[in-house]
Amino acid sequence: MSKPKLIYFNIQGRAEPIRLALAAAGVDFDFEVVDKTAMKSDAEHYPFHQVPRYIDDEVDMVQSMGILRHVARKHGLYGRDHAEMARVEEVIEGCNDLYMKLFVDCLLKIKEDPGAKEAYWAARIDPASAGGPATFGAHMAFLGRLLARSSSGYFLESGLSVADINVTVMLLFHMEVFSRERLAEQCPSLMALHDRVLALPRIAAYLASPLHPPNMLFG
C-alpha cells in the first residue's frame, strides 16, 4: 500500500478535519466516494455503518474523531507531551459538544422552527450566554478563552495541531447557517485562527485542489 485512503461522501462534512490534517502534514492521500450499499452491509469494514473510514499502513478504522487523532499522532499534529495532548483533547471534546448542539438544536430544527437559528445563537454563540445556567454555555466563548492562553496564535505554544484544524472546520459548519461577519464579530480570535489555518501554504494548496469537495454538507 502506498498512499493512505479516505472513504467518505463527496462533501467536506465530518471528513474535512481529516483532509486538512493530512494536507497540513504533507501526506498525500487517495479519496474514494463510499459505496452506500457496502457501508450499510459490510460490518467488517464499516463496524458502525458509518463513514469516514481511513486506511493506511497501520490502520483500517472508522470514527471521524478517532481517525483525526490517529492522523495527528502519526504525523505530528497532536502536541509534544502529555500536557499539550491534554489541551488538544479539551478542544476536540469541546468542539464535539458544539457540533452536536449545532446539528440537534439548530440545523435539524430549522425547517419546522424558524426561531431555532436565533435560539441556537443566543444559547451557544452570544457571549452573554457564557455565564448562563445551562451546562453547555457559550462554547465559542470557552474555545476563545482556551486559545487566548497561548501566545503562538494556535492552541498549543508549539504550533499547529488538530485542535486548530477542528475549530476551523467547526466555524466552517457555522458559516453554513450564520454569516461570516456575524460570527467574526462575536468570536474574532477564532475567526482569525480559521483564516490563519486556511492560509497555510499546504492547506491553501489542498483547498485549490480537486481533493477538496465544493460543498460542506450536501453533495
Next chain:
Amino acid sequence: MSKPKLFYFSIQGRAEPIRLALAAAGVDFEFEAVDKATIKSDPEHYPFGQSPRYVDDEVDMVQSMGILRHVGRKHGLYGRDHAEMARVEEVIEGCSDLVTKLIMECMLRAKSDPGAREAYWTARIDSASAGGPATFGAHMAFLDRLLARSSSGYFLESGLSVADINVAVVMLFHMEAFSRERLAEQWPSLMALHDRVMALPRIATYLASPMHPAKVISG
C-alpha cells in the same frame, strides 16, 4: 504534588470510567466534590463550566473523555501501537454516541414520554435493529462485533484498556433504565465484559472502597 486529584459531583456519572481506569492502573488518587456554583464561576479551572476536572503532575484538564485518554496513555491502558490505539478510539467514540442517545432519547425524554424508553430499546439495543436504516443503528451490536474480533476477552489482544472500562460503564448506565437480565439476554458478551472488568482485583477493591460513589446518575 503527590497524588492526582479528580473533581466531580458525588456520583459515578461521567467520571466513573476515569476512577475505574485509575484503579485498574493502581494509581492512588484523591477526590474532591464540586458543585455547579464552583464550576460555573471559575473559568480558569473549568473552562467549559463543566466537570470532571483532573489534576496530576502533568495536566490540569477537563473533558471526561479527554481525561480518560490521558490516564489511559500515561498509565498503559491505551494500547501498544497505533493499530491498537485506533481500536480504542473506535470504541470510545462509539460509546460516546450511545451515551448521548441514552441520555437524550431515553432518560430525558422518558420524563414526558412514557414510550421513550421502549422506543430507545428498539432503536439502539434490540439486536433486530442492527440492520436498520438509521445511521445510528444498534450501537450495542457494533460494540459487540468489535469485541468479537479479539480473542483476549478484551477489545485489544494485548489486554485491558480504557475501551473495556468505557463499555463497562455504558452497560452500568443502561442498567439505570433496563434490567440486567434483559440487557444480558441481548448482549451476553458485553455483559460478560462488564462483569469481567468489575471483578478485576484492583477494580473490585475500588468498588468496595469509599471512593466509589453510591449513585450512578443523580446524587
